[in-house]
Amino acid sequence: MANDPAPTDSPAPASSPSELSTTDSTLPHRVDVLVVGVGFGGLAALHRLREDHSDLDVLAIERAEGAGGVWRENDYPGAACDVPTSLYSLSFAPNPDWSHTYGRQAEIHDYLVRVAADHADRIRYRCAMTAAFWDAEHAEWIVTTDTGIVRCTYLVAAPGALSAPGEPTVPGADEFAGTSFHSARWDHSQDLTGRRVAIVGTGASAVQIVPEIVDRVGQLTVFQRTPAWVVPRVDRTIGELERSVYRRIPAIHRLVRLLVWAYREIYVVLMARRPRLLPVASALGRAQLRLQVRDRALRRRLTPDYTIGCKGMLLTNKWFPALQRPNVAVTGALTALTEHGAVDDAGVEHPIDTVVWATGFTPTEPPIARVIRGRTGQTLAETWNGSPNAYRGTSIHGFPNLFLFYGPNTNLGHSSIVLMLEPQAAYVSATIGHLQTHGRSTVEVTAQAQRDYNSGLDTELAGTVWNAGGCSSWYIDASGRNSVMWPTYTRTYRRLMSQFEPADHLLDTAPPPTPLVVTETDRTQVDLGEVDRTDTDRTEVSG
Numbered sequence: 002m003a004n005d006p007a008p009t010d011s012p013a014p015a016s017s018p019s020e021l022s023t024t025d026s027t028l029p030h031r032v033d034v035l036v037v038g039v040g041f042g043g044l045a046a047l048h049r050l051r052e053d054h055s056d057l058d059v060l061a062i063e064r065a066e067g068a069g070g071v072w073r074e075n076d077y078p079g080a081a082c083d084v085p086t087s088l089y090s091l092s093f094a095p096n097p098d099w100s101h102t103y104g105r106q107a108e109i110h111d112y113l114v115r116v117a118a119d120h121a122d123r124i125r126y127r128c129a130m131t132a133a134f135w136d137a138e139h140a141e142w143i144v145t146t147d148t149g150i151v152r153c154t155y156l157v158a159a160p161g162a163l164s165a166p167g168e169p170t171v172p173g174a175d176e177f178a179g180t181s182f183h184s185a186r187w188d189h190s191q192d193l194t195g196r197r198v199a200i201v202g203t204g205a206s207a208v209q210i211v212p213e214i215v216d217r218v219g220q221l222t223v224f225q226r227t228p229a230w231v232v233p234r235v236d237r238t239i240g241e242l243e244r245s246v247y248r249r250i251p252a253i254h255r256l257v258r259l260l261v262w263a264y265r266e267i268y269v270v271l272m273a274r275r276p277r278l279l280p281v282a283s284a285l286g287r288a289q290l291r292l293q294v295r296d297r298a299l300r301r302r303l304t305p306d307y308t309i310g311c312k313g314m315l316l317t318n319k320w321f322p323a324l325q326r327p328n329v330a331v332t333g334a335l336t337a338l339t340e341h342g343a344v345d346d347a348g349v350e351h352p353i354d355t356v357v358w359a360t361g362f363t364p365t366e367p368p369i370a371r372v373i374r375g376r377t378g379q380t381l382a383e384t385w386n387g388s389p390n391a392y393r394g395t396s397i398h399g400f401p402n403l404f405l406f407y408g409p410n411t412n413l414g415h416s417s418i419v420l421m422l423e424p425q426a427a428y429v430s431a432t433i434g435h436l437q438t439h440g441r442s443t444v445e446v447t448a449q450a451q452r453d454y455n456s457g458l459d460t461e462l463a464g465t466v467w468n469a470g471g472c473s474s475w476y477i478d479a480s481g482r483n484s485v486m487w488p489t490y491t492r493t494y495r496r497l498m499s500q501f502e503p504a505d506h507l508l509d510t511a512p513p514p515t516p517l518v519v520t521e522t523d524r525t526q527v528d529l530g531e532v533d534r535t536d537t538d539r540t541e542v543s544g
């Protein structure tokens with residue numbers, strides 16, 4: 002796809018992929034595909050599109066100074082993967098050098114930085130997308146960033162589902178005289194030695210953080226709203242001998258990945274869909290609790306009252322022992338902060354110097370949804386109205402040529418998200434390939450296809466442990482719908498995404514041009530200047 006000529010007052014367009022060089026920090030005027038975000042998802046898209054479509058200009062932008070996504074941001078003490086790392090890598094970039102069964106944050110981050118280095122000529126760091134508008138007249142996206150404006154035919158949004166920290170607003174937060182930060186924004190300048198620390202939340206991050214800091218801090222108060230199911234983590238160091246076998250005989254490394262994948266696939270069905278394994282898993286969880294916690298009152302406090310698997314199960318052997326250290330107290334939910342303390346749900350105030358919010362993320366309210374405006378001028382967030390849904394977790398009616406990665410109903414409880422992101426990359430490639438073959442350039446999923454797809458998902462999800470397990474979890478959105486989980490095998494998703502289905506889409510049927518709506522909010526996010534419609538050939542947003 003050729004680039005359009007640029008107006009004379011705009012930066013020169015990149016006319017061929019080679020013009021987008023590493024030393025060039027400016028944005029090209031126009032690209033064929035713009036990828037937003039350089040984590041696993043953005044890298045999967047970059048790789049796949051460059052492999053399959055060397056004729057396309059593909060550019061990725063990333064708001065941070067480097068690659069890695071959540072693995073750059075979540076560098077809290079003890080941060081590590083929760084699925085075996087043999088599955089947690091991109092299929093085109095195998096890594097035989099993981100140090101443990103469950104890789105550690107620093108090495109996953111290093112891995113992603115290395116993969117990104119192969120695409121350095123196609124990535125602009127420190128460049129945040131601030132808004133995107135569908136320009137129906139020219140059938141392209143106008144993307145505003147904090148360093149300029151770029152137009153693209155296809156917009157691949159890979160901002161991650163777990164990249165926006167969720168920090169509850171609690172009464173008294175303004176009065177609190179101590180320090181506080183979210184686990185995903187760990188403040189390494191704070192020395193916690195001897196301090197009175199509150200950990201708010203008992204999810205996946207909290208169970209990794211507490212055992213790492215418990216010996217350093219003075220007093221640790223764990224604010225628990227709901228106890229989690231905790232099962233043993235079978236982790237081990239991967240020795241140099243084993244790693245060298247993987248390095249020298251990649252087929253063995255691939256076989257190990259295949260075996261881990263297969264066992265995890267069976268697991269999801271027996272856990273979530275036909276829950277024959279649930280009694281075994283909960284017996285394991287209860288046994289670990291009984292063995293590790295002798296005190297009956299504490300054991301009762303740590304025993305969940307919902308079906309195992311309803312929320313993410315936590316894999317750790319260190320959580321219960323850490324909670325029994327003499328300087329640790331487990332209390333109820335945090336209800337308020339005071340000048341020097343935190344109040345639990347029994348009204349007891351605990352003296353606190355530092356609050357760590359281990360309160361997770363906001364996957365059902367992704368910030369990017371508030372700034373992407375589709376064909377009608379509505380944002381994605383307005384379209385979803387609190388309940389995200391998409392066709393194949395990727396396409397949304399009213400948003401032509403947009404592909405959202407790690408979108409609604411693509412999260413997993415049993416396996417690696419990378420196994421969902423790579424099929425999404427394959428799907429974008431297949432879709433663009435179909436359009437090129439048929440001489441089209443615009444694609445939009447029909448409302449009916451999207452509805453049918455989601456009602457199928459709802460039926461599949463209805464009986465799963467996530468919907469029927471008796472817990473409240475971040476999988477269920479404000480409308481009560483499970484808009485987060487993928488209900489079945491990753492293999493099913495891969496198959497689904499391997500082909501574009503023309504009957505479900507409108508091709509090249511861009512509706513009549515709609516006015517380009519630039520709201521005051523958008524103007525303050527980036528200095529857009531005036532929308533100039535004097536050019537009869539193109540709609541320009543001049544800066």
Ligand SMILES: Cc1cc2nc3c(=O)[nH]c(=O)nc-3n(C[C@H](O)[C@H](O)[C@H](O)COP(=O)(O)OP(=O)(O)OC[C@H]3O[C@@H](n4cnc5c(N)ncnc54)[C@H](O)[C@@H]3O)c2cc1C
Nearest residue numbers: 038040041042064070071082083084129130160161417418
């Ligand atoms: C602590 C933690 C542990 C996890 N553990 C596991 C695990 O064990 N197994 C598993 O499968 N999954 C795990 N996940 C889920 C994880 O999010 C995915 O596995 C995967 O990393 C998602 O990759 P991504 O590229 O979609 O998103 P991210 O890694 O979130 O990357 C998105 C990138 O987009 C950038 N971005 C966002 N908005 C903009 C914008 N407007 N402009 C420019 N750039 C933008 C962000 O800066 C970020 O770099 C974990 C998540 C967290 C937070």
